[in-house]
Amino acid sequence: MPRTGEWGTADCEYAVLTPAATPNSKVKAMWKGNGRLEFRRPRWEDMPTQYQVVNGLADLEPLEFLGATTTHTVGSKDLSDQRILE
Numbered sequence: 001m002p003r004t005g006e007w008g009t010a011d012c013e014y015a016v017l018t019p020a021a022t023p024n025s026k027v028k029a030m031w032k033g034n035g036r037l038e039f040r041r042p043r044w045e046d047m048p049t050q051y052q053v054v055n056g057l058a059d060l061e062p063l064e065f066l067g068a069t070t071t072h073t074v075g076s077k078d079l080s081d082q083r084i085l086e
Contacts, residue, residue, distance in 0.1 A: 024075040035068020
């Protein structure tokens with residue numbers, strides 16, 4: 001958490017754990033099937049801050065396609081269950 005008014009200074013800094021449970025999320029529909037993933041190589045002009053990351057992913061050889069799932073959910077969590085890792 002950055003300190004207000006003092007750029008580059010941390011007000012607090014620690015790792016946290018977010019439990020996976022999402023009690024306020026309701027699954028409305030789920031679809032399973034065969035899937036494929038392909039990263040298209042962007043230019044710097046297309047993605048100035050992330051083009052190197054996407055191009056790095058595009059350079060990876062796919063090992064195996066295991067399937068795909070699309071889930072339609074409503075709701076989410078407010079992250080109030082996060083805990084500091086000590």
